[in-house]
Amino acid sequence: MKRLDYDFFHRDRLTVAKELAGKIIARKMPDREIIRVRIAETEAYGGEEDKACHASKGRTPRTELLYGKAGVIYVYLCYGMHWLMNIITGEEGRPEGVLLRAGEGKLSGPAKLTKAIGVDKRFNGLSICDNEEIWIEDDGKSFEISTAPRVGIDYAGEEWAGKPWRFIANI
DNA sequence: TTAGTGATATCC
DNA sequence: GATATCACTAAA
Numbered sequence: 001m002k003r004l005d006y007d008f009f010h011r012d013r014l015t016v017a018k019e020l021a022g023k024i025i026a027r028k029m030p031d032r033e034i035i036r037v038r039i040a041e042t043e044a045y046g047g048e049e050d051k052a053c054h055a056s057k058g059r060t061p062r063t064e065l066l067y068g069k070a071g072v073i074y075v076y077l078c079y080g081m082h083w084l085m086n087i088i089t090g091e092e093g094r095p096e097g098v099l100l101r102a103g104e105g106k107l108s109g110p111a112k113l114t115k116a117i118g119v120d121k122r123f124n125g126l127s128i129c130d131n132e133e134i135w136i137e138d139d140g141k142s143f144e145i146s147t148a149p150r151v152g153i154d155y156a157g158e159e160w161a162g163k164p165w166r167f168i169a170n171i
Numbered sequence: 172t173t174a175g176t177g178a179t180a181t182c183c
Numbered sequence: 184g185a186t187a188t189c190a191c192t193a194a195a
Contacts, residue, residue, distance in 0.1 A: 045190075052190070062179060080176025082191045099190060111191055152190050 004136040005129045009070035013089040013096040014165065017044040020087075020098055020136070022143040022169035027117040027134045035117055036137070038104040043150050044165040045086070046096035052156035055095030065125060066095040073134070075114070075124040082111030083120050087128055104171055143169040 004023065009016055020042050027035045046053040046066060054076070055063040065074045066088060074086040074097055090096035103113045114120070119134070128135060147164040154161050 043190075054190080057180090060180070076190075077176095077178055078189060079191050080178075080189090082176090084190060086190085101190085109192070150190080155189085 001140075002138050003129065004138055006069075006071050006127075008136075009087060009089050009129070010091075011070075011089065013044040013046055013098055016087075016089045017042040017098045017165065018145055018167045020100075021145055021167045022141065022171065024137040024139055025100070025103070025117065025134070026137050027119070028132060029118060037107065037113065037117060038169075038171060039100055039102075040104050040107070040169055040171055041100075041102035042167045043099040043101050044089075044096075044167075045099060045150075046090070046094070048094075050156075050163075051160045052150065052153040053095055053097075059095075063095065066097055067093055069127070071127045071129045073119075073123050073126050073128050075119060075121055077121065078111070083114040084110045085114050085119050085123075101166070143171055145169055 021039055024036050024038050050056055055066040065072055068088055069092050070089050072088040076084045078084050086097040086099045088097045100113055101110050102108050107113045107116055146168045148166045149162050150166045
């Protein structure tokens with residue numbers, strides 16, 4: 001069992017998103033219990049012109065993290081009650097990231113995943129390959145990966161909403 | 172289908 | 184200071 005390090009995330013976002021599907025996210029809770037959830041779905045965001053990426057409309061304090069170093073966790077509060085978790089990928093200085101969209105089993109939704117592993121604002125800005133509370137593990141198993149269009153981003157227009165940048169592991 | 176929720180960005 | 188927007192969920 002090995003932890004994914006900076007080199008894993010320091011690559012093209014589509015590659016990272018595809019390979020991240022099927023990996024395990026581990027979370028050490030405050031009571032020292034360790035929760036492990038296999039990642040079932042990911043989505044790639046960002047790139048030069050991706051209108052669905054938060055950073056596409058301009059660099060702001062909130063999106064500053066997206067331009068940062070690969071492996072950094074970007075946590076975003078959506079609709080006032082849902083935490084969405086992303087991991088920054090690619091070169092520093094480019095707004096790229098991968099959204100963790102679902103976990104194995106009943107965790108069919110990005111906010112359910114973060115709720116299950118107790119991720120919130122406190123993790124925003126942490127590096128996932130350099131702390132003892134949360135990390136990603138590779139247990140050596142590999143899965144068939146399906147692709148599909150991203151969801152929930154109709155505002156970005158058909159061209160971007162239709163990109164097959166969603167990766168689903170056939171667990 | 173619709174309500175609920177709050178941070179953020181963008182306008183005064 | 185005010186308002187519009189939003190990478191969602193649960194209940195119906």
